[in-house]
Amino acid sequence: MRDEFTSKTKEILSKRAGARCSNPNCRKSTFAPHTDINKSINIGVAAHITAAEIGGPRYDPNMTSEERKSVENGIWLCQVDAKLIDSDEMRYTVEIIKEWRAISEKAALLDIECYTHLPTAETGEDKRIIRFFSQCFDRPAFQDEFVQEGSIEAFDRAIEDTITAINVGCLKDRNGNILFQCLGKSYLSNTDWREKMDSIVDMLRAIRSRYHLAIQLGQISIGGENKGKQYYVFHNYEVAKWFDETRAQIIYLFSAICKEAGIPKLVFPRKRKTSIYG
Structure with a gap:
């Protein structure tokens, strides 16, 4: 017999996540208006x-039935990520x-705490968010050519952490410690900047997908x-070149925002004496 959540528990889980998917790489809104004025669309799952x-x-045999259907044993996700976590439990x-x-709930709380301070028009708050994003890109994953990475597993983690930071406004180091906190991209009042950041996140996700496929x-x-360096071999250098070209596109797109915001632009790759591509 399944220990299902009650309607009340589902409501609590949804509200604690700010009605967004709790996967920090997603953070998709799960509610929207229905064409029927008396209804709404919900793509969220407890x-x-x-x-x-x-x-x-x-499954944990040591848990009681009440514990399994409690708020403590639940997470609010979009339908895609709800299927994802059950497809690979390892x-x-x-x-x-x-x-x-935990990240999602902190982000939801930060949204509320900061929302009352948001300006009604595009001003310095947008620039503060862009400066935060600039800090997120200030790492080797966005500075070095792919073949010069010390650890490509760390590269993958850096891309994942950057997606999370842009989505929820929380940048962590490799040990999970919070380095900087701000607002996520959804709080940019400049719609053009917000759309560009949406495109950047899509490109970052493409990098992660291409990495795992490779x-x-x-x-x-x-x-x-x-000695802190990871051994890896490329059997197809076109893959490495694709990673570099895609990151260059990301930095170019973000630098266009920086220029408008009066923030120093970024450059990829940083200068090296030699390059694998000549």
């Missing part, structure tokens, strides 16, 4: 962190899902680490 029944993902562990929930196809082989 998902169980540990399964509601035996045999389900991350990757999406209890710890990772709880971290998603691993699966054997276009990149990853070995162990030695």
Whole structure:
């Protein structure tokens, strides 16, 4: 028998996440107006962190029925990410899902705390957000050519962390410590800047997808680490070139925003004595 959430529990989970998907790489709004004035559209799901029944993902036999259907065992997600976490329980562990929930709830609270201070027109607040994004891009993942990465697994994590930072306004280091906090891209009052940041996030997601595909196809082989450096081999340098060209497009697009905001632009790649591409 499944230990289902009550309607009240689902409502609490939704509100605690600010009615957005709790995956920090998504943060999609889950509610919208219906064509019927008396209805609304909901694409959100109250998902169980540990399964509601035996045999389900991350099932914990030590939990009671009440614990399984409690708020503490739930997370609010869009339908896609609700399916995602149950499709690979080895990757999406209890710890990772709880971290998603904590980040989402902090972001929702930050939205409320900062919203009352937002200007009614595009002013210095937008520039503050763009400066925050500039800090997010100030890392080797957006400075070095792909073949010069010390660790491409760290590269993948840096891209993921940057997506999270742009979406929820929270930048963390490799150990999970918060470095900077601000507002996410949805709070940019300049619609052109907001649309450009939406495009940038889409391109960052494409980089992560292409990276994982390259691993699966054997276009990149990853070995162990030695003295802080990771061993890896490219079997297709066109893949590395694609990563570099895509990041160059991202930096070019973001630098256009920086120019309008009066903030120093970024350059990719940073100057090196030699380049694999000549």
